[in-house]
Amino acid sequence: MTRLDDTALSRRGVLRAAAGTATAVAAGTAATGAAAAQAYDGWFSGDAKGGAVGNYDGTTVDRTGTDEVTIDVGVDANGGTYGFGPAAVRVDPGTTVSFEWVSNTHNILIDAQPDGADWGGHDPIENTGFTHTHTFDTEGVYTYYCNPHLTMGMKGAIVVGGDSGGGGGGGSDQPTVAADYGDWFTKSADGGATGNYTGDTTDKTGTDEVTVEVGADANGGTYGFGPAAVRVDPGTTVTFKWTSNTHNVLVQAQPDGADWGGHEPIENEGFTHTHTFETAGVYTYYCNPHLTMGMKGAIVVGAPPSGTTGGGGGGAAGSSVSPASTLWTAVFAGAVGVAMLVPVAVSYYRRTPAPDSSGAFDYEPGGDTDDQPAIPEADAFEPDTELGHDEYDPVGTLSIVAVYFLILVGMWAFTYFIEFLGNGPTIMG
């Protein structure tokens, strides 16, 4: 139950880190705070057991001040319905948290909880509509996960008590969001690197309607979103317009409280999907058939942080990848090409007679033999004795056939009677 207690998870330290997080997000639940990357002692990263949590953006949703809090189990995240929504939440001691199953095949197992806490989680796997409630009285950090989807990153955390942040910096009515996509556009994330993401986020703030092309020419074919990264104001209606065939739009991650479902059916040229983005934050999405080609996109909803224009932010990581890797790709491809042509070149060289020794390779049997000696015929072979058809016994061949036969029979007996019938149980009906 408290496996992590004696290792690195110091409760006080975590609380301190989480308090910092709460301060950072006091303005709104969806702001992408860069702080608290170390919160929860790495529980949300891929270094802990299970996968990295795609729907944890470094923020802890503050739900202090309410007696009842709901966490959705199985929200769209982590490449399917494999997320807790929200992934990290802060509540007051004594708060009753309802876990509501919104998709199938999930359970809740506890990774760690404070000493004296008695939360049992919910081990049986349940489906949509199930609810598990628990009242959290003991202060501290609780981490939990869904066992079937742990490897996908279906992990969550609840912070009970501690400093609720005091609402510092809550003045601005327009949330600012940094264009921080993490490693989404590199090949460290799911799928390939996105070639048409240059590190810049196209600024479309100030317009009510924005169009994103689905299947723009990029990534070695019609495998790009155009533009790959775009910034819009909250409340903007984004139209996804299919400009080539066989694409869909799946949501990789979106801010807590956002309800964009993407468009999972695969559609062809001419199709449009529209969604109005109300919740501020960073949305990442991709086309499933062409994910490996790097067909990934991002939408930032909200104003850029003061001091940055348009949106550099996470772009640095992306842009540093492309020029060097293109050069190395070209060098590598060239080397492979040369290596493949070498045998062809060598064989061509060897078959072509050198120009100064024209006669050396001229083989003309019975041709003009003026300057070459005639090749003598071998003497006809005379057998000492001749045997009739049935008089010769190929005993050697027979013994080889017999040995093969015995090996075959032995393998047959071993495979069927020992390996197959001996390795019960067997399907009987």
Added chain:
Amino acid sequence: MTHVRIHRFEKLWLGAAFVLIVAFIATIVYGSLGPGVAMVGDDGGTVNPDNPTAADNFRDPGVYQADDDSYDVYVEARQFAFSPGTSEPIRVPADTNVTFHVTSGDVTHGFELVGTNVNTMVIPGQVAQLTVNFDEARTHHIVCHEYCGPAHHAMEGSIEVVPQSEFTPPQQAAADQSEVTDT
């Protein structure tokens, strides 16, 4: 032009090869009639893949007693778990006929008891039906052996075969029995 004469040694090994072919076929016949080895057929029928457990020929996933020495186990495979099997082991008694009814609620999965001859493909909309007699009380591991998604490698479960004397029929089976006798 002389007619082809076959050497007596050649006749010998040609004859032996024919005997071997007949013996191979006889083995398959023996396996089916003697130990009763069977293939997984289509007797399981079909279900609605969107809601397999609602079908008439499928029940809520779990273990049900059919009669004194035969049990039915209904298993639903989903990304990436067997229900039951993954979060709770399937408990069945030894030396009884256990019929597994396995179907999928999403994509194609596999159902294999590691190291045994028990395995089948689990296709959405189809019920794979297979009867197994466990003669030994031990734990078997279930793996999905059809690639089903990014966490396919983590999809596993277990079957606990317990001696008949230690086996208590699950509550749901008892409830279901009374329901059946009422109707």
